[in-house]
Amino acid sequence: MTERHDSIILHFVVRVFMVPFIVMFGAYVFIHGELSPGGGFQAGAIVASAFVLARLTLGTNHSSPRIQAHYLIWLASFGVGIYVLAGLIPMFFGANFLDYNSLPTEWFNDIAEHHRTARAMGLFIVEVGVFIAVFSVLVTMYDHLTFQHREEQDD
């Protein structure tokens, strides 16, 4: 539980410029993970750094209070679950674990009218899982390491 910082300049700069830019840059790094350097790990760390910055300056209670530590660990296991599912689904189609060639992604190519191989689709699904897991684990660790029990706060 980080206290809210007093400086209004810091609040303004962080809320208006820093956090939106960092989140947007994280989204860019994530989406361009297949085209240029980037990917789930890096983008997760960047977006988590935006949340940690908001918590450091605005205080935990004022920065996205709905995203709390005990929900985030569910989100992290959800991310790992996406990865494991992307590995398990090909096994139902007779392929090996994590063999994306057998992922049923033809319907997506029909909708998007843009050809992507099944392995590229599987790669993207895996990156989504890694992104969610890394992001939520980093924010979880910050929230838990700065958590204070209620008795300690009253003293």
Next chain:
Amino acid sequence: MKWLTLAFLISFLGLFIYVSADLPDRGDPHAPGNTHLAAEFIELTGEEIEIPNIVSAILADFRAHDTLGETIVIFTAGLAVLLVLQVGYKRND
């Protein structure tokens, strides 16, 4: 004792400099590290996955089991922080 450590480190520095003369050039296609699987990865990324970024292809496709392990390690780290620091999180209220 301090001089003994210094002499030890300097002798190792000399050893490393001596060995580094025999290292292959960076990007040398005939170096032992580049002859076994690297060429295959570069070819298969263009042919089968059809994305431009070979690093992502190796990370999430050719070495997918490794990345799964890394993700689980990070998840376990978060879980360990939660378990160690949140003993009696709800019950103390």
